[in-house]
Amino acid sequence: MVHGTTSLGHLHSRRIDVPPGSPASCQGRHRASAIFSWFAGAGGDPAELVSGFLAGNGLDVRNIGRTVTQVHPSGDGTLCGAALYVSAAAGCVMAGADPGRPSPVPGVPDVYAVVYEHAESPDVRDTPGETYLVPGASGTNRMPASWTLGPWTSSWSPAEHAAAVQAVREAIGRGDVYQTNVVGHLIAPYTGDPWPALRRVAALPGARYGGVLGGDGWALATATPETLVEVRDGRVITRPIKGTRPATASGRRELLASRKERAEHVMIVDLERNDLARLPGVGPVRVDELFAVRRWVDLWQAESVVSAPITGRLGLADLLRAVCPGGSVTGAPKLAALAEIARLEPVGRGVSMGALGWIGTGHLDLGLSIRTVAVDGQRVHAWAGGGITWDSDPDAEVAEAAAKAAPIRAALQSG
Incomplete structure (x- = not known):
């Protein structure tokens, strides 16, 4: 499918889970009523297309700026809101930049939205703990519920990652960029039911947008702590994260004292x-x-908090075009950094480094999809990286990316 809507009947093999960023009061009561998907290369303006879909399903995304959070009726069948996912590649399309290498998870749409209604009980179409129905239109591929994760393979060796860091430093020396984020891809085969593992990822401490979202042939889970953009009570807000140290007393002192990180x-x-x-x-x-x-x-x-009051008409399409892809995973200037990323990264960013969250009837809250994994029918995909400046040490950057990936890998393995 190129883009368009899908009825719930076509998603008979997908479990309905907790969508990322959805309000706590609605969790466990979601019933999908309409689906939108768009793939890079399909043509059209993805920001406008998804906005039209959401507006056509009752969400006031054409003028979200003046919305004030309020309590809405929540009886069975009333509109709850929508989960929205935007890939890094789709963000590049919105920004007019090169999207880089193809996604290693080509079955995942580059823009995906699910409109939910409230239900007295969630729409669960599989029995946990017995068998897992691999997402797919045929609904015939069953696998045992036990979970086995194979060895991880990286898109680049530590030496190749360090060379990419050095290449960014050289680009900074030439004046091409001030900073560029470089990201590597990890892949591991699996057998069995991935949903418990995905839920463990979503439950990691500090996951502000922890949740699971899936479609035909794929699912993703996020433990992202970072707000890409939030609209609430007349303000637009972003909370960029940049700078990492181990969560020890000495690590905190190091982070606060680091001129490079600041x-x-x-x-x-x-x-x-x-x-x-x-x-x-x-x-x-x-x-x-x-x-x-x-x-x-x-x-x-x-983390910092940046905000502005909304004084006039503001629509979702303009918002997505302005903030996607997120600056903390591109670099500065954004378009020049994206050109470096397309040149250096050997594998597409897939479901990572995009946007993922919730559009409600009274607010919008999208996380940046760092600390995010995807599964297809046979493999788990993960990504990790960091921002590179002139002062970056290549070996330290390789170690930082590994430290960011480690909790995700442990959560996937622990079952």
Whole structure:
């Protein structure tokens, strides 16, 4: 399918799980009523196409800026909201940039939205603990529920990763970019039911948008702590994360004292300020909090809060075009950094480094899909990387990417 809507009847093999970013009051009560999917290369403006789909299904995404969070009726059959996923490649299309190498999970749409109604009981179409019905239109491929994860293979060796870091440093030396994020891909074969493993990923501590989303032939889980964009109570907000250390007392001191990490972080904060300032109908952009230290699993990470008041009409399409792909996973200037990424990364970013979250009847909340994994019928896919500046040490950057991937790998393996 190129793009369009799908009735629930075509998704008979997919379990309905907790969508990323969905309100706690609605969890366990979601019933999918309409589906949208779009693949890179299909043509058209994905931001406009998904906006039209959501508006046609009752969500006021053409003027989300003035919406104030409020309590809506929640009886059986009433509109709950929509899960929205946008790949890094789709973000590149929206930004007018080269999307880079093809996704290693080609069955996952580049834009995917599911509209949900409230239900007295969730729409579960498989029995946990017995057999797993591999997502797919045929509904005939059953596998045992036991879970076995095979060995991991990386898209590049540590030496190749370090060489990419050095290549970015050389590009900075030439004045092509100020900072570029480089990301590697990990893949492992599996057998059995992946859903318990995906739920373990989504439940990792610090996962602000923890959840699972799936379609025909694929599923993804996110443990992302990072807000790409939130619209709530008349403000548009982003919370960029940049800077990592082990979650120890000495690690916290190191992070706070690191001139390299702070400089890298401030560059991305300035980029995000510029992204929000490009939006129509917003007032002055301000930094509400700078370089605050937050914890994700066993890592400290530096986070800032950037926001602006919404003073006029603001639609979802304009919002997606302004913030996708997220600056903390591209670099600065954004288009030049994306060109470096397309040149250096050997595998597409797939479901990672995009947007993933919830559009409600009274708010919008999209996370940046870092710490995110995908499964197809045979393999698990994960991604990890980091921002590179002139002061980056290649070996340290390789180690940082491994540290970010380690909790994800452990959660997948632990069953």
